Amino acid sequence: MAIISPIHQQTLLEILETVKDPEVPVLSVIDLGIIREINRVTKAGEGDCWEIIITPTYSGCPAMDMIATGIRMALYAAGITGFRIITRLSPAWTTEWMTESGKEKLKAYGIAPPRPLPKQLHNALFEETLPVPCPRCGSVHTSLLSQFGSTACKALHQCDDCKEPFDYFKCH
């Protein structure tokens, strides 16, 4: 009879690190900050199980279903079946939850990482925003081409020095 050793939270985290965002394949679900909690819970009659709490990035992001499936597949592949994935909306996802290593990976991939969220959220419609450094040449002489880029989480910018257009992972 096979002996199943207890799975530790660390093992789960290592598995989740292999689940990538299908649209930005350098970022794992951990880097993105969409894994909010991992809890060991006991339910009467059901025994122990892991509860993995995730939060969506954008309401209509089509990658979210794929990401949840990716998590399920990765855990099954590791032989883990006793888990539930729960989606939680509040507090709403923010790019502040992206890991520093995630931001580095984004930059290396050619996407400008999100800037820190302004300390005070002002409601001014056309508030001035700090320039987004070009992920290729580092210049801060860049301009916004479109607030909406190839996916909901990105805006399209262009570098005024090296002239390359680039995606910016919007601060959200």
Add this chain to the structure above:
Amino acid sequence: MVKERATMITAQPSYLLHLADNALILGHRNSEWCGHGPVLEQDIALTNIALDLIGQSRYFFQYAAEQMGADATEDSLAYLRDERSYLNFLMLELPRGDWGMTVARQFLFSHYQRLLFEGLIASKDKRIAAISEKALKEVRYHARWSSEWMIRLGDGTEESHHRVQESLDHLWAYTSEFFLDEPFDAALLESGIGILPSGLKDDWRGAIDPVLAEAGLKISAGAWQHSGGRKGSHTEHLGYILAEMQFLQRAHPGASW
């Protein structure tokens, strides 16, 4: 067969359906631009906005389905309800028109939606509060994007000014409906779940008027105002949307990917 569930709808699911229907119908209208935008970036912008709205509608539909129980699902609520059960504002079902019409509608609605969600964040219904918190972040982008376009078109060429002004004149007759208090709004306010729509009007004017002034656009005050969407009385246009959107589920019940 899915039975007509109108009789089961209590105050709260009907409010959730109103919020869901608004987002779904405008999301659907905007999605008609996919592949037809004036330039690629704006085609993408509008389909992104459509996706946000359809995502928001799913949260409200899922919640409504849970409240209603039985065999209600987010899909049955979107695909199997008839026109008279839809509770969206009339403005959102109007044909997309030209770019000016689409932008002007987004502008008028996004500013309303922003104020609504800012209010609903404090809802005692924690689920509504959570969805509002999530959606608000997206709606702020929509308000900004559409405001920039109002200025660009209004303060642009003679042709763009003329066309967006015509759109604004046409749409203005559908704006009062955003701020009409229905009897159940008072009950929602009383229970701490909702807010009074009439209370949003001044802030809404405070948000849109400066943008319109900068765009050089004028409001044709005193125009006839249409209403009835929240009671299920719609324009002829909703039926066409539903015919297209619901066709597959009506022809092949239960079909899935």
